[in-house]
Amino acid sequence: MPQTPKANRGPSAGPANRLALIAAAREVFGDGGYAAPLSAVAKRAGVGQGSLYRHFPDRISLAVAVFDENIGDLERVASLPDSTLDDLLQEVIDQALVSKALIDLIVAGADDERVAHLGTRVLAVVDTMVTRERSAGRVRADLTADDVMLAISMLAGVLTWTPGATRPDTAARAWSLLRRSFAPAPAPSPAP
Amino acid sequence: MPQTPKANRGPSAGPANRLALIAAAREVFGDGGYAAPLSAVAKRAGVGQGSLYRHFPDRISLAVAVFDENIGDLERVASLPDSTLDDLLQEVIDQALVSKALIDLIVAGADDERVAHLGTRVLAVVDTMVTRERSAGRVRADLTADDVMLAISMLAGVLTWTPGATRPDTAARAWSLLRRSFAPAPAPSPAP
DNA sequence: GTTCAACCGGACAACGCTGTCCGCTAGTAG
DNA sequence: CTACTAGCGGACAGCGTTGTCCGGTTGAAC
Numbered sequence: 001m002p003q004t005p006k007a008n009r010g011p012s013a014g015p016a017n018r019l020a021l022i023a024a025a026r027e028v029f030g031d032g033g034y035a036a037p038l039s040a041v042a043k044r045a046g047v048g049q050g051s052l053y054r055h056f057p058d059r060i061s062l063a064v065a066v067f068d069e070n071i072g073d074l075e076r077v078a079s080l081p082d083s084t085l086d087d088l089l090q091e092v093i094d095q096a097l098v099s100k101a102l103i104d105l106i107v108a109g110a111d112d113e114r115v116a117h118l119g120t121r122v123l124a125v126v127d128t129m130v131t132r133e134r135s136a137g138r139v140r141a142d143l144t145a146d147d148v149m150l151a152i153s154m155l156a157g158v159l160t161w162t163p164g165a166t167r168p169d170t171a172a173r174a175w176s177l178l179r180r181s182f183a184p185a186p187a188p189s190p191a192p
Numbered sequence: 193m194p195q196t197p198k199a200n201r202g203p204s205a206g207p208a209n210r211l212a213l214i215a216a217a218r219e220v221f222g223d224g225g226y227a228a229p230l231s232a233v234a235k236r237a238g239v240g241q242g243s244l245y246r247h248f249p250d251r252i253s254l255a256v257a258v259f260d261e262n263i264g265d266l267e268r269v270a271s272l273p274d275s276t277l278d279d280l281l282q283e284v285i286d287q288a289l290v291s292k293a294l295i296d297l298i299v300a301g302a303d304d305e306r307v308a309h310l311g312t313r314v315l316a317v318v319d320t321m322v323t324r325e326r327s328a329g330r331v332r333a334d335l336t337a338d339d340v341m342l343a344i345s346m347l348a349g350v351l352t353w354t355p356g357a358t359r360p361d362t363a364a365r366a367w368s369l370l371r372r373s374f375a376p377a378p379a380p381s382p383a384p
Numbered sequence: 385g386t387t388c389a390a391c392c393g394g395a396c397a398a399c400g401c402t403g404t405c406c407g408c409t410a411g412t413a414g
Numbered sequence: 415c416t417a418c419t420a421g422c423g424g425a426c427a428g429c430g431t432t433g434t435c436c437g438g439t440t441g442a443a444c
Contacts, residue, residue: 017392037431048393053433107353150350150366157349158342161299174342181372209422229401240423245403 018055020045025066030097033160034063034104063105064114070095070102071121078125085133085148085182088125092152093159093171100160103153123149139182151178210247212237218258222289225352226255226296255297256306262287262294263313270317277325277340277374280317284344285363288351295345315341331374343370 024045028036038059042052056062077083077091092099102118109115127145134141155174162170216237220228230251234244248254269275269283284291294310301307319337326333347366354362 038433039431042393049395049433050393050435051391054391057433103353107355110355147365147369150362150369153353154346154350154366157353158346161295161345161349163299163302170342173339174346177339177342177370177373179373181369230403231401234423241403241425242405242423243421246421249403 017045017047017051020047021052021055021062022065022069025062026069026098029063029066029101033097034101034108038062060105060109060112060115063101063109064118066098067102067105067118070098071118071125074122074125078128083129085129085139086179088129089152089155089175092156093175096156096159096167096171099152099156103156126152133182137184140184143182148182151181154178209237209239209243212239213244213247213254214257214261217254218261218290221255221258221293225289226293226300230254252297252301252304252307255293255301256310258290259294259297259310262290263310263317266314266317270320275321277321277331278371280321281344281347281367284348285351285367288348288359288363291344291348292352295348318344325374329376332376335374340374343373346370 021041024047025041028041028044032040038052039049041062042049045052052062056065073095074088074091077088080087102122106115106119123145126148130139130143130145130148133139134143155171155178158174159167159171213233216239217233220233220236224232230244231241233254234241237244244254248257265287266280266283269280272279294314298307298311315337318340322331322335322337322340325331326335347363347370350366351359351363
């Protein structure tokens with residue numbers, strides 16, 4: 001009796017399995033980091049290992065599917081005409097753990113086309129926001145999207161290794177620290 | 193012939209093995225992160241697994257030995273009466289990868305007494321520097337050591353996942369970004 | 385009702401890491 | 415020289431993860 005089938009929904013599952021896997025992966029990456037075991041994803045999704053590897057042949061394709069949705073959230077925020085950089089960053093903070101996993105993905109898959117595409121999208125979102133903030137005079141004129149990307153990396157990183165309890169506080173402190181470096185230059189000196 | 197002894201320095205090794213292990217661990221933690229396999233440390237040190245575990249029963253005791261020296265370097269910088277925060281941070285940047293491993297250690301061993309001690313020493317160093325910079329008016333008056341610790345965490349973190357080639361550039365950009373948030377408040381406004 | 389193909393779940397082989405165990409060697413004492 | 419002991423190197427067992435493989439199940443076509 002090498003097999004003990006308990007339930008097998010057959011081909012009926014449709015895209016359900018795929019979606020369950022993505023949802024499970026988001027949670028697992030969220031609290032185990034990008035390196036979390038994929039077997040945990042299958043288990044959490046209530047799906048066999050086979051289905052996992054059939055839908056997503058490797059870690060990257062699974063991760064790309066997950067982050068595709070997260071980046072969609074960011075794009076949604078940026079597309080609201082009066083959203084601010086703070087709104088965007090708040091979104092990043094809310095997704096902090098997944099965001100860190102995204103960074104790991106971008107690093108790990110630096111030479112993978114699918115991953116590069118994600119990076120491009122994020123940069124575009126940030127660029128939109130920075131341009132808007134700049135023309136509103138809410139940030140210094142020489143602030144670049146790269147600066148903000150760097151800030152986001154740092155923010156997401158520090159939140160990752162912050163114990164859950166103190167995380168909101170750390171997020172606030174870190175963001176207020178970084179926010180200062182974005183600030184417009186104040187009165188350039190009392191005019192001679 | 194279950195054993196094929198090639199070389200065995202016997203008890204003659206004295207503290208040499210211990211030192212070799214610490215040096216090897218610094219390198220291995222440096223480019224494999226805190227989670228790097230301990231077997232790699234033994235191999236790098238040219239020492240048997242047995243000797244590794246005899247000297248350092250667990251990962252934490254090995255890591256503590258490594259970082260003890262690194263923190264010593266920081267303390268040395270801070271003890272020079274005219275060293276600045278920039279000098280300290282430069283040291284951290286130079287040790288970036290190991291610094292990130294240190295953070296991981298501090299997180300991983302949050303409830304370990306040996307680790308807590310290391311954390312305390314780092315905070316003390318930072319506090320010294322912040323106090324000095326503050327009274328020299330080189331930073332805002334309300335900058336705290338905790339702020340700087342946070343900045344260091346972020347800096348070390350971002351350097352960790354930066355590909356080697358671009359690391360010096362990233363370090364410079366990140367530090368200049370963070371430096372801005374330490375700056376003293378400028379002319380408080382042209383006086384009404 | 386029967387056939388078929390798509391899809392499923394979980395067993396399992398391969399692999400890498402940890403931590404232990406043990407036979408061996410280099411100095412030291414007498 | 416012999417007896418002894420501290421310390422050494424590396425084999426290996428145990429364990430967890432990855433990725434494959436295959437018998438089993440389901441709905442659709444006819």
